[in-house]
Amino acid sequence: KQYRIAVIPGDGIGKEVMPEGLRVLEAAAKKHGVSLHFDHFDFSSWDYYEKHGQMMPDDWKEKIGKHDAIYFGAVGWPAKIPDHVSLWGSLIKFRREFDQYVNLRPVRLMPGVPSPLANRKPGDIDFWVVRENTEGEYSSVGGRMFPDTDREFVTQQTVMTRTGVDRILKFAFELAQSRPKKHLTSATKSNGISITMPYWDERVEAMAKKFPGVKWDKYHIDILTANFVLHPDWFDVVVGSNLFGDILSDLGPACTGTIGIAPSGNINPEGDFPSVFEPVHGSAPDIAGQGIANPIGAIWSGAMMLEHLGEKIAGKSIVDAIERTLAERTLRTKDLGGNADTTACGKAVADMVD
Amino acid sequence: KQYRIAVIPGDGIGKEVMPEGLRVLEAAAKKHGVSLHFDHFDFSSWDYYEKHGQMMPDDWKEKIGKHDAIYFGAVGWPAKIPDHVSLWGSLIKFRREFDQYVNLRPVRLMPGVPSPLANRKPGDIDFWVVRENTEGEYSSVGGRMFPDTDREFVTQQTVMTRTGVDRILKFAFELAQSRPKKHLTSATKSNGISITMPYWDERVEAMAKKFPGVKWDKYHIDILTANFVLHPDWFDVVVGSNLFGDILSDLGPACTGTIGIAPSGNINPEGDFPSVFEPVHGSAPDIAGQGIANPIGAIWSGAMMLEHLGEKIAGKSIVDAIERTLAERTLRTKDLGGNADTTACGKAVADMVD
Ligand SMILES: CC(C)[C@H](C(=O)O)[C@@H](O)C(=O)O
Numbered sequence: 001k002q003y004r005i006a007v008i009p010g011d012g013i014g015k016e017v018m019p020e021g022l023r024v025l026e027a028a029a030k031k032h033g034v035s036l037h038f039d040h041f042d043f044s045s046w047d048y049y050e051k052h053g054q055m056m057p058d059d060w061k062e063k064i065g066k067h068d069a070i071y072f073g074a075v076g077w078p079a080k081i082p083d084h085v086s087l088w089g090s091l092i093k094f095r096r097e098f099d100q101y102v103n104l105r106p107v108r109l110m111p112g113v114p115s116p117l118a119n120r121k122p123g124d125i126d127f128w129v130v131r132e133n134t135e136g137e138y139s140s141v142g143g144r145m146f147p148d149t150d151r152e153f154v155t156q157q158t159v160m161t162r163t164g165v166d167r168i169l170k171f172a173f174e175l176a177q178s179r180p181k182k183h184l185t186s187a188t189k190s191n192g193i194s195i196t197m198p199y200w201d202e203r204v205e206a207m208a209k210k211f212p213g214v215k216w217d218k219y220h221i222d223i224l225t226a227n228f229v230l231h232p233d234w235f236d237v238v239v240g241s242n243l244f245g246d247i248l249s250d251l252g253p254a255c256t257g258t259i260g261i262a263p264s265g266n267i268n269p270e271g272d273f274p275s276v277f278e279p280v281h282g283s284a285p286d287i288a289g290q291g292i293a294n295p296i297g298a299i300w301s302g303a304m305m306l307e308h309l310g311e312k313i314a315g316k317s318i319v320d321a322i323e324r325t326l327a328e329r330t331l332r333t334k335d336l337g338g339n340a341d342t343t344a345c346g347k348a349v350a351d352m353v354d
Numbered sequence: 355k356q357y358r359i360a361v362i363p364g365d366g367i368g369k370e371v372m373p374e375g376l377r378v379l380e381a382a383a384k385k386h387g388v389s390l391h392f393d394h395f396d397f398s399s400w401d402y403y404e405k406h407g408q409m410m411p412d413d414w415k416e417k418i419g420k421h422d423a424i425y426f427g428a429v430g431w432p433a434k435i436p437d438h439v440s441l442w443g444s445l446i447k448f449r450r451e452f453d454q455y456v457n458l459r460p461v462r463l464m465p466g467v468p469s470p471l472a473n474r475k476p477g478d479i480d481f482w483v484v485r486e487n488t489e490g491e492y493s494s495v496g497g498r499m500f501p502d503t504d505r506e507f508v509t510q511q512t513v514m515t516r517t518g519v520d521r522i523l524k525f526a527f528e529l530a531q532s533r534p535k536k537h538l539t540s541a542t543k544s545n546g547i548s549i550t551m552p553y554w555d556e557r558v559e560a561m562a563k564k565f566p567g568v569k570w571d572k573y574h575i576d577i578l579t580a581n582f583v584l585h586p587d588w589f590d591v592v593v594g595s596n597l598f599g600d601i602l603s604d605l606g607p608a609c610t611g612t613i614g615i616a617p618s619g620n621i622n623p624e625g626d627f628p629s630v631f632e633p634v635h636g637s638a639p640d641i642a643g644q645g646i647a648n649p650i651g652a653i654w655s656g657a658m659m660l661e662h663l664g665e666k667i668a669g670k671s672i673v674d675a676i677e678r679t680l681a682e683r684t685l686r687t688k689d690l691g692g693n694a695d696t697t698a699c700g701k702a703v704a705d706m707v708d
Pocket residue numbers: 191192222441600
């Protein structure tokens with residue numbers, strides 16, 4: 001079978017890291033006899049917006065909706081275009097309209113990446129954050145009343161649906177069940193956010209009954225962030241709402257040294273729509289154009305994409321190659337104390353694939 | 355002037371740490387000629403609830419509303435009483451009904467407290483988290499529709515008022531202006547939470563115009579938590595909404611080694627109502643009754659209370675005594691690698707006050 005991949009580099013360093021991601025994907029595909037076909041798209045970027053006055057063509061869904069997966073760089077350039085136009089006009093649109101209700105991110109301490117945490121070695125930190133990716137705190141329901149007066153107030157609703165909550169919890173419990181530790185942690189704040197969060201807790205308890213083999217616990221988000229720093233070895237699979245998952249999946253990678261290498265998948269598990277794989281980092285206007293961006297986030301996202309497509313061996317070969325590359329100081333980019341540029345680092349990973 | 359302090363130990367280790375807090379307050383008061391009068395109250399606890407079927411007497415406001423400050427231990431015992439009864443029936447009630455719209459917490463790396471962060475020394479981390487404490491995400495507006503069906507959904511509103519946002523920002527900018535670095539960081543998430551958070555940003559920009567001497571910046575909460583771990587030295591005063599402030603003021607103390615020693619003030623800056631000073635830690639049912647709880651959070655909260663009352667020298671004498679105590683391993687409690695029990699640690703601080 002040939003997999004058809006839509007490639008969208010987007011903005012800033014997205015354009016610099018994607019070629020390296022593709023280089024490594026091609027190397028792994030060749031070694032493991034996987035057939036990949038790439039279609040390249042220039043939309044979902046400031047450049048496209050400048051020309052067309054919108055982030056994507058009207059028929060974007062036809063253009064990329066039938067692909068097996070979407071391989072994405074980064075989007076956003078706040079100095080040129082407001083986030084609500086760029087992000088809500090592309091990335092968040094994909095999540096919603098392609099029903100990518102799972103945002104999946106590994107938190108793993110890699111060899112060669114200095115952790116900001118004292119006394120943690122590779123192997124000590126190795127868990128997944130599973131984030132609800134379509135509803136919750138990122139709703140568009142709300143508004144402003146009495147503008148520009150002293151009585152002004154603004155509201156925004158958090159929305160949790162039975163469908164939305166149950167399906168992310170099911171995904172998270174299944175993932176926990178498939179892992180050796182079989183341990184799930186739920187992020188809540190039911191002591192303060194007194195309506196939606198108790199509902200989340202209630203659904204976690206109901207779902208837990210269907211997974212008797214999974215040990216589970218819950219922490220309020222405040223102490224959970226503290227425990228990411230104090231006890232990152234406690235976690236195996238951590239599930240949270242859209243906002244809590246967003247926070248935990250930046251904090252987790254920070255605890256393992258840098259968000260520069262973290263990958264993510266925006267996944268539609270049923271496969272009705274393509275899933276999007278993208279580095280956790282953004283377009284980084286401050287370093288764009290210098291050729292120094294770390295391509296590992298994009299490369300690792302490519303590995304997640306292969307695993308999602310069912311090509312587990314090819315995917316794992318990339319993760320192994322990343323580990324071997326990071327272990328060599330000279331092959332790491334500057335942000336990790338090395339002296340390789342984006343291309344040199346990408347080439348090194350491609351060479352390591354076997 | 356004699357200050358009248360209402361003392362409420364509450365639940366669990368609250369009852370164990372408060373006597374030490376009082377011991378140290380008395381020592382500092384004596385040394386510095388400050389006159390403190392303590393009135394003790396048993397409500398806002400599970401014990402009181404068990405006897406009376408409610409957390410507080412009907413006339414709680416008359417009983418404690420005229421005091422100069424409230425010195426609080428901890429409340430909550432989830433195995434016996436749901437959080438929404440215990441917390442919303444006391445702590446959160448105080449915040450709302452006494453209009454304590456500022457929750458103020460220091461984040462400071464103390465000598466002798468091992469930081470979970472690599473290579474950080476006392477002096478490297480020293481900032482304040484200013485949290486909005488009455489509105490925002492902790493609203494009681496929302497509900498559930500179509501219960502127990504597949505269409506079930508639950509909503510909860512975040513509410514930001516002009517009054518509520520502006521007054522916390524003003525407090526934060528003033529605090530920043532009073533400090534040598536004059537630097538304010540605002541926590542936002544306007545790229546995802548698309549209605550309330552852009553409003554918060556807008557009010558920050560408006561307030562910043564009134565404080566031209568303060569340098570300010572903003573980070574989305576996801577990357578801000580990452581930066582607490584990666585660059586805690588970047589911060590001076592950090593201001594956030596009720597939820598974001600809650601998260602940051604647990605994560606911050608965790609980065610400095612433990613939330614066991616962190617203090618907090620729930621402050622009504624106008625002085626129309628008493629402010630509440632309490633340790634950040636909770637009632638800790640798991641270690642309650644063993645006499646091993648760390649009293650430093652309560653003691654440090656007492657110091658904040660004195661400073662709030664205008665007794666800055668007496669307050670500082672306590673903070674200095676805490677630093678000297680923590681520097682001695684034998685005077686620290688078990689959670690910090692020492693072997694002192696709660697009382698021994700409290701006595702040590704009281705002896706160090708000068
Ligand atoms: C106990 C809980 C409701 C409270 C809060 O979230 O405000 C606590 O975490 C705090 O920070 O004081």
